[in-house]
Amino acid sequence: MFFLTGVLLSGVSDKLAYLDPGSGSFLLQLLIAALLGAGIALRASWGKIKGLFGGKPAKDEDADEDDDD
Amino acid sequence: MTKGKLPASFRDPSGFLFTREGVLYRQVNREYTDEYGMLMRSGLYEKLVKARLLVAHEEVEVQPLEPLLAFKVIRPERAPFISYPYEWSFSQLKDAALTTLRIQKRALKAGMSLKDASAYNIQFVDGKPLLIDTLSFETYQEGLPWVAYRQFCQHFLAPLALMAHTDVRLSQLLRVYIDGVPLDLASRLLPVRTRLDxxxxxxxxxxxxxQKRYAGEAIQAQKSRAGMSKGALLSLIENLEATVKKLTWKPGGTEWGDYYDITNYSEAAFAHKKELITSWVAHVKPRLVWDLGANTGVFSRIASDAGYQTVAFDIDPSAVEKNYLQVQAEKSGKLLPLVLDLTNPSPALGWDNKERDSFGQRGPADMVFALALIHHLAISNNVPLPELARFFHETGKWLVLEFVPKSDSQVQKLLASREDIFPNYCRQVIEQVFSPRFIIHQAVQVGDSERILYLMEARKNVV
Incomplete structure (x- = not known):
């Protein structure tokens, strides 16, 4: 399935990519995203554990960050 | 290159800029049809324009410059003055970076993504950074990382980190590296403690x-396994945003320090100088003013507050930073502060030396202020007076020139450590040298000081 997705993705996305994303830059983003994801998951579960012992759940840092709209 | 096509506009096959009869147009090419349609229909364009993040444009019925490729021609709102990242102060580059990320976040919400993150796509209009490339958007492809990530880090994050953590003058690396600061160079120049962030x-x-490890490696295979969710991409953008926000730089005492406290101006003379400039600006009604050696923009504001578009150039990054922060606080949109070393102004750069205009190519201005400036050029930089007259004649149609005589302590300071090899540096010779190129309309002694303020108009047809 991964293979199939890949064929679809590369078929569409290369059409207009006039910029070289750079192989290292491309792969690093996946790593950073994984680290950030793990960080968020860790914080969330830490919040839950604290919640079990009566602490206040951690404030969602991203909530007031979004100045869009 | 087709006549009229802007030489900076060749990289992206989605379209290009051209001018016809002095009007700026952008040709949108056929291959960009779908993306353009999505930008306009998804509401993203309207939202970004309303938030003053993206340049507004009109679709126009004019003959495309390259009809075989054309889908549409649009007429974008024109920036009053084009500036480049190596001319920006720290906060200007930081604001431009944050604007780029804000746009990317909104684009992702609308199902699109920025396909480039070039600092040259940002211009300061009405005091705020604005994306001027309408064709920077592509349809977002779920699973793929950000194609412009490398460019964002090179154009924005690396120079900002270097300015904040190493030395603010390293912004000048952008003048050498047209596609942003190489990351290995930035990494070497940054202090070790930045690895803790x-x-x-x-x-x-x-x-x-x-980059080094995977240089030249094909990523087609990895692309197929990429699987970076939109949420993950958003958190990457937000992390970049937080990283940029954390970078700070405080302008120290400026090179000119408490210049206005130690000049030979009494309060009355200072007021007189302001009054003279105010009336001369009102007389000339310039469309564009360049204040050369503007310090923090005290006199530039006479023109910009009167509603005239003004660019305040200074060599000192601290002075320019302070000026820009003041522009933000006052919301004085007509004033653009920029860093410029007049003894070595921005050259023409890029491919064929035609991508970025030199300082001179962006002129002439309608009115140039050279206040307490020429002693720096003539004495510190040894520029002969006839050369100065020629330079100013090419730079502006009207000139407000302040002559600071040798007896002035500011000039004495410049002469303190060197031989006085400037017998010609006096009022009589200046007038004699400037007269063939300028009509000297006014020559006024400023208050009780020994300084002279001139209003000059460039003569036409001077060889």
Whole structure:
């Protein structure tokens, strides 16, 4: 399935990519995203554990960050 | 290159800029039809324009410059003055970076993504950074990382980190490297403690190593396994945003320090100088003013507050930073502060030396202020007076020139450590040298000081 997705993705996305994303830059983003994801998951579960012992759940840092709209 | 096509506009096959009869147009090419349609229909264009993040445009019925490729021609709102990242102060580059990320976040929400993150796509209009490339958007492809990530780090994050953590003057690296500061160079120049910051560690230091490690490696296979969710991409953008926000730089005492406190001006003379400039600006009604050696923009504001578009150039990054912060606080949109060393002004750069205009190519201005400036050029930089007259004649149609005589302590300071080899530096010779090129309309002694303020008009047809 991964293979199939890949064929679809590369078929569409290369059409207009006039910029070289750079192989290292491309792969690093996946790593950073994984680290950030793990960080968020860790914080969330830490919040839950604290919640079990009566602490206040951690404030969602991203909530007031979004100045869009 | 087709006549009229702007030489900076060749990289992206989605379209290009051209001018016809002095009007700026952008041709949208056929291959960009779908993306353009999505930008306009998804509501993203309207939202970004309303938020003053993207340049507004009109679709126009004019003959395309290259009809075989054309889908549409649009007429974008024109920036009053084009400036470049190596001319920006720290906060200007930081604001431009944050604007780029804000746009990317909104684009992702609308199902699109920025396909480039070039600092040259940002211009300061009405005091705020604005994306001027309408064709920077592509349809977002779920699973793929950000194609412009490398460019963002090179154009924005690396120079900002260097300015904040190493030396603010390293912004000048952008003048050498047209596609942003190479990350391995930034990584070497940054202090070790920047590795303790998650954002700088990953986006710059590890990024530099990853570039080296995977250089030239095909990523087609990895693309197929990419699987970066939209949420993950958003958190990456937000992390970049937080990393940029954390970078700070405080302008120290400026090179000119408490210049206005130690000049030979009494309060009355200072007021007189302001009054003279105010009336001369009102007389000339310039469309564009260049204040050369503007310091923090005290006199530039006479023109910009009167509603005239003004660019305040100074060599000192601290003075320009203070000026820009003041522009933000006052919301004085007509004033654009920029860093410029007049003894070595921005050259023409890029491919064929035609991508970025030199300082001179962006002129002439309608009115140039050279206040307490020429002693620096004539004495510190040894520029002969006839050369100065020629330079100013090419730079502006009207000139407000302040002559600071040798007896002035500011000039004495410049002469303190060197031989006085400037017998010609006096009022009589200046008038004699400037007269063939300028009509001297006014020559007024400023208050009780020994300084002279001139209003000059450039003569036409001077060889």
């Amino acid at each position: 998650f954002g700088l560690l990953t986006h710059l230091h590890i990024h530099a190593s990853a």
